[in-house]
Amino acid sequence: MFLAMDAMGGDRAPQEPCRGAIMACEADPNLNVILVGDARRIEEHLRDAASSVRARIGVVHADQVVTMDDAPSVSIRKKRNSSLRVAMEMVRSGEASAVVSAGNTGAIVAGGILVLGRIPGIDRPGLGVPIATLSSRVSLLIDVGATVRCKPINLAQFALMGSIYMRSLVGVSEPSVALLSNGEEEIKGDETVIQAREILKASSLNFVGYVEGKDVPLGTSDVVVCDGYTGNVLLKFGEGLGEGVMNLMREEISRSFLPKVGLLFMMPMLKKLHYRFDYERHGGTPLLGVRGTVIKAHGRSKARAISNALMVARDFVAKRGVQTIEDELAKGGI
Known part of the structure; x- marks a missing residue:
């Protein structure tokens, strides 16, 4: 399973997202994490990872960052090469099964709606x-x-x-x-x-x-x-x-x-x-109602919380969370 991680999102990025990705891959040998963001800065925090773990951590460069002060919808539309937007696009294209971010909540929600789209009926x-x-x-x-x-x-x-x-x-x-x-x-x-x-x-x-x-x-x-x-x-x-x-x-x-x-x-x-x-x-919380697995981690998250957020994403995908909500809604909404 491949999970996209917004490595530039959160108060302690990119260090803690990188450390969290390492911890998650150490805990689950079947997990692959793609870190999206400033490749040079990300690579600095992956040097000490064991080779078996490093082999399952990919890096995708994105030269823009959605900050906590950015207007949510505007940042998603205009910062198309931001780490958050690129990670969302990877879920939409099927390159990743889920996206995890500790960044701007409004931008995460806007990305879920604008990039992934809403589940019919929501x-x-x-x-x-x-x-x-x-x-x-x-x-x-x-x-x-x-x-x-x-x-x-x-x-x-x-x-x-x-x-x-x-x-x-x-x-x-x-x-x-x-x-x-x-x-x-x-x-x-x-x-x-x-x-x-x-x-x-x-x-x-x-x-x-x-x-x-x-x-x-x-x-x-x-x-x-x-x-x-x-x-x-x-x-x-x-x-x-x-x-x-x-x-x-x-x-x-x-x-x-x-x-x-x-x-x-x-x-x-x-x-x-x-x-x-x-x-x-608990690590992270799911954004329910969009057509893709999006997990929001706390902005102050350290490595342990990031690792657990990745596990939440893994489990949500494994249990077909988005599909389950879609199927249940198809039977009849409110």
Whole structure:
């Protein structure tokens, strides 16, 4: 399997994407990664790779870069030789089975739409993020940034794609679907959310109504649906809260001796908690609704997260993720 990696996307490019590609190829002897970007800079970070691994890492030169400040659609249209655009084109042509990028989210979404195209029956794509919860359940939060302003039908289609993803690709037999709102009562929500609720109530999905922000970390439903603006704010608030709690703990532990002693006994539990909620473990999130496998990695991703994002792409392709969504939608949409 060949996967295209936007080596110039992200805060730590190209070093971490290159290191992540090496890690992924070390872990999976059947994986091939094509690094797209500034060939000279990429080659510098591949020198220490074992020859057996280096043989499965290709380099395709692209002399333009889509930056975090670039306007999404404009950059995809005008920077045709950017690492992101070239990687997307490789998926469209069949040279690669998937593309992974830690770059500009808007440009990734624009590339998915303009280069790969939408799945028939889907108006706008959605980024779905699996979230570890305090229960044993993993919830899919969709959307987290692909479509900032949504119509009711967009939210309904996110719910449908999220349900298909959880049932066919994760193995949840009858995924529960909820709309994120400012209260559980039916009178809550703005006009868009209220109209989306009525569409979902009339659908065949296992719609369970509204959930509030406090319910998301509790894992009360398998799929949580919201617009991209709300989802992105919620996701980043959770990340910041987790980092803040860890920093406060470090400060308190450093102030006196007794907390340090207690930490020795708490360390196994803390390691388990960190592993459970570590975003790097999940690596990347799929852009659902486009005709190609596109995986968005966190902009701050280091090598481990990039490697895991490549594994997410590998598994999504192996499970025929795009084809599964297309087939299910062909049977009947919302």
